[in-house]
Amino acid sequence: MPLPGLTAWQTLNWLAVSAGERLLIAGAAGAVGGVALQLARARGVAVDALVSRDAQVAFARGHGAEVVATDPDAFRARSYDAVFDTFGAFLTDAVADGGRYASIATQAGPVPDLSARGVRTTVNQVHEDGAGLRELAGLVDDGSLRLRVHAAFGVDRIRAAHRRFLRGGLSGKIAVTF
Numbered sequence: 001m002p003l004p005g006l007t008a009w010q011t012l013n014w015l016a017v018s019a020g021e022r023l024l025i026a027g028a029a030g031a032v033g034g035v036a037l038q039l040a041r042a043r044g045v046a047v048d049a050l051v052s053r054d055a056q057v058a059f060a061r062g063h064g065a066e067v068v069a070t071d072p073d074a075f076r077a078r079s080y081d082a083v084f085d086t087f088g089a090f091l092t093d094a095v096a097d098g099g100r101y102a103s104i105a106t107q108a109g110p111v112p113d114l115s116a117r118g119v120r121t122t123v124n125q126v127h128e129d130g131a132g133l134r135e136l137a138g139l140v141d142d143g144s145l146r147l148r149v150h151a152a153f154g155v156d157r158i159r160a161a162h163r164r165f166l167r168g169g170l171s172g173k174i175a176v177t178f
């Protein structure tokens with residue numbers, strides 16, 4: 001929660017999406033993307049979702065995404081007020097002129113300069129935020145924000161937890177319980 005939750009929260013705040021706007025989330029079934037999807041829908045934002053594989057489509061639809069696709073070409077029509085890019089998709093054709101584009105994929109490098117189209121861009125970096133975390137915890141407690149855990153392992157099974165993580169194909173985080 002502190003890392004993916006706050007990353008989603010702070011990046012959505014930077015994007016400043018509001019009710020009635022259209023948001024595209026690239027990686028919407030991931031940890032950050034999944035929280036961003038739920039928070040954006042709760043704000044009345046219309047969300048479309050790029051996901052990695054067919055197995056993730058139901059998750060995105062089930063959390064309120066409208067158009068859900070595994071093909072990035074499905075989203076290249078410059079129609080989104082904002083794009084939240086969680087893995088370096090750089091779907092810059094998807095954002096409308098005058099829109100906002102935020103990536104959190106630091107390792108993928110900067111977002112191309114889109115200032116000629118009036119698009120603001122950033123690579124957002126999460127920072128400590130106790131107040132934000134308290135608000136997120138409240139949403140989890142009242143059931144309006146659900147976190148995805150693929151499997152939980154006791155700390156005595158830490159090697160098995162790593163092996164499961166390395167196999168990939170996850171639907172949520174691997175949790176280690178103490």
Ligand SMILES: NC(=O)c1ccc[n+]([C@@H]2O[C@H](COP(=O)([O-])OP(=O)(O)OC[C@H]3O[C@@H](n4cnc5c(N)ncnc54)[C@H](OP(=O)(O)O)[C@@H]3O)[C@@H](O)[C@H]2O)c1
Nearest residue numbers: 004007027029030031032033051052086087104124125126
């Ligand atoms: N800048 C910051 O402050 C900050 C903070 C937190 C995280 N991050 C970074 O943000 C990224 C996302 O973090 P996370 O915790 O959300 O990771 P995650 O749970 O692995 O989510 C990434 C999602 O993107 C999907 N994806 C990857 N490549 C794709 C592709 N080519 N097409 C479609 N979907 C694709 C993944 O699908 P699969 O599961 O099928 O691979 C997964 O659903 C990581 O690189 C992390 O290091 C940055």
